[in-house]
Amino acid sequence: MKRYDKAILVALIVVFGAGIFYTASGALSTYVTIAEAKESNRTVQVKGTAVTGSMRQIDNNSFSFELEDMSGSVFTVTYEGALPVNLFESDYAVVKGRFNDDTFMADSILVKCPSKFQSAKK
Numbered sequence: 001m002k003r004y005d006k007a008i009l010v011a012l013i014v015v016f017g018a019g020i021f022y023t024a025s026g027a028l029s030t031y032v033t034i035a036e037a038k039e040s041n042r043t044v045q046v047k048g049t050a051v052t053g054s055m056r057q058i059d060n061n062s063f064s065f066e067l068e069d070m071s072g073s074v075f076t077v078t079y080e081g082a083l084p085v086n087l088f089e090s091d092y093a094v095v096k097g098r099f100n101d102d103t104f105m106a107d108s109i110l111v112k113c114p115s116k117f118q119s120a121k122k
Contacts, residue, residue, distance in 0.1 A: 031094070034073040038099050043107065045096045050088050064103070067095060079106040087111055 031047040032040070046069055054066035062080040065087070069075070077095050087093060090111045097106040 031070070033071045034069050034075050035071075037104065040098070043096060043098050045094055046104070047092055047094050050090070050093050052088050055083070055088070067093065067104075075104055076102070077104045077106050077109075079109055081109075084109050084111045086113055 030045070032044045034046065037044045037046055046067070048067040048069040051066040051068055051074065056064050058064060058078070061082075062078065063083060064076055064078045066074050067077050077097075079095075084093070087109070090113055092112050094110040094112075095104060095106040096108045096110075097104055099105070
């Protein structure tokens with residue numbers, strides 16, 4: 001193998017390694033509290049429970065609701081997209097996004113459905 005070929009191979013390994021690291025670090029981000037999310041200027045994940053009766057339709061494709069995080073703080077979440085099924089009946093929801101003033105602008109919402117993971121009673 002020529003010196004030029006080795007340099008190209010090393011460069012490709014470094015580029016692909018950096019890409020894998022960048023992708024994995026985003027997927028492995030941990031949950032933060034509201035206070036930590038407000039201080040952060042980056043995209044974060046907050047785990048909490050959607051407050052029943054707090055949903056407000058903004059327009060045809062966006063809505064807002066209140067979420068209580070695991071520390072008990074309540075904040076407003078705005079999301080552009082379809083309302084997740086069972087958002088208000090789920091054990092918890094995870095919102096991923098960032099704060100804009102006093103509103104959390106969610107990029108995605110994940111909902112944990114309790115019945116999906118429970119065994120059937122006989």
